[in-house]
Amino acid sequence: MSSATARWLKLLIGLAATAGFVWLLARGVDLDALGRVFAALSFAMIPVALAFLAAGYTLRIVRWWWMLRALEPTLPLGACAGPFLAGMAVNNVAPFRAGDALRVLGFRHELRAPAAAVAGTLVVERVLDVAVLTGVLFLGLLGLPDGAFPRGFIVTAAWLAGAGIVAILALPLLVSGRFRKRLPGRRFLAGRRWAQAVARHGAHLAGALRLARAPRRMLALLGLSVAAWACEGAVFAIMAAAIGAGAEPMGPWFSLAAGTLATALPSAPGYVGTFDWFAAQGLEAYGASPERAAAFALTVHAVLWAPLTAAGLPWLLARGIRPRRVRGSVPLGARRTSAATTIRMGAVGEARCKR
Numbered sequence: 197m198s199s200a201t202a203r204w205l206k207l208l209i210g211l212a213a214t215a216g217f218v219w220l221l222a223r224g225v226d227l228d229a230l231g232r233v234f235a236a237l238s239f240a241m242i243p244v245a246l247a248f249l250a251a252g253y254t255l256r257i258v259r260w261w262w263m264l265r266a267l268e269p270t271l272p273l274g275a276c277a278g279p280f281l282a283g284m285a286v287n288n289v290a291p292f293r294a295g296d297a298l299r300v301l302g303f304r305h306e307l308r309a310p311a312a313a314v315a316g317t318l319v320v321e322r323v324l325d326v327a328v329l330t331g332v333l334f335l336g337l338l339g340l341p342d343g344a345f346p347r348g349f350i351v352t353a354a355w356l357a358g359a360g361i362v363a364i365l366a367l368p369l370l371v372s373g374r375f376r377k378r379l380p381g382r383r384f385l386a387g388r389r390w391a392q393a394v395a396r397h398g399a400h401l402a403g404a405l406r407l408a409r410a411p412r413r414m415l416a417l418l419g420l421s422v423a424a425w426a427c428e429g430a431v432f433a434i435m436a437a438a439i440g441a442g443a444e445p446m447g448p449w450f451s452l453a454a455g456t457l458a459t460a461l462p463s464a465p466g467y468v469g470t471f472d473w474f475a476a477q478g479l480e481a482y483g484a485s486p487e488r489a490a491a492f493a494l495t496v497h498a499v500l501w502a503p504l505t506a507a508g509l510p511w512l513l514a515r516g517i518r519p520r521r522v523r524g525s526v527p528l529g530a531r532r533t534s535a536a537t538t539i540r541m542g543a544v545g546e547a548r549c550k551r
Contacts, residue, residue, distance in 0.1 A: 210462040217469035229487040241438035252427030259420040263317040268308045279303040285508025324421040336450030447482030454478035
């Protein structure tokens with residue numbers, strides 16, 4: 197299967213999943229009642245929700261900057277804000293997590309780091325986010341009334357929560373030098389023509405992942421992650437109050453975890469359908485009516501989607517970033533860096549990370 201065919205197939209699967217989840221969301225909803233819920237929405241609370249949203253994403257940008265600064269200490273915070281927001285905006289309007297690829301490939305000059313190193317920071321970022329969200333999901337499951345979800349669903353979610361915690365605890369081991377020396381493919385790679393390229397990109401990636409080897413740094417990053425998701429949870433709680441959801445206090449937080457984790461499923465750009473149905477189910481499980489849960493999910497989705505897209509896309513367009521420039525954004529000399537030099541750079545990065 198060609199890469200173009202695979203992309204089209206993934207897009208069709210995502211669109212089919214979106215259609216299915218939109219149908220599930222609308223199936224049990226009275227449209228007249230849904231309209232009345234929207235009519236009673238308290239718009240005065242939306243600016244408060246947007247303030248918490250801005251605070252949460254500011255903390256995420258600081259977290260990313262802190263990871264990148266371990267590799268390049270002179271990197272200013274402002275250099276990370278635009279690429280981060282641009283990546284979020286592209287994820288909102290393009291399929292295949294294109295915004296993540298843009299963050300990795302499109303801003304290497306601004307971030308002063310090779311693509312593999314930036315990719316490593318995204319790996320750490322994802323592990324932290326999944327660990328926090330699965331923890332919230334697990335707490336939400338514990339507070340559910342009996343019969344709200346099938347027993348199998350609760351057991352599966354509990355295992356996912358445990359897997360997220362294990363992942364963050366195991367990350368320091370996976371990037372340790374002792375573990376990498378035992379990998380079976382090292383001798384196989386040594387005699388290949390592309391060994392230098394593998395060593396170069398692997399050293400950059402490992403240099404970023406070594407962030408996880410410094411306990412103080414990881415605790416600080418985890419603290420920033422918890423604070424960022426607390427701000428986003430506040431957005432959900434405020435919008436639940438604005439919509440008059442009538443759910444228990446844990447409902448918006450359970451909705452946050454369920455809806456956000458569901459964005460990993462295939463869907464149309466912007467996570468349409470997958471986020472909405474799971475977010476509505478999370479609130480409905482804590483006592484909200486189907487109409488109020490659906491209105492809540494759609495309103496929260498709009499509050500999350502519109503400001504981030506509006507903040508990121510103009511910056512991207514103002515900088516004139518084009519897909520053709522992504523390939524050519526690395527100086528030719530950087531591509532010719534020897535494996536030995538790159539490995540030395542990785543050692544320097546490790547020393548900085550330990551500090």
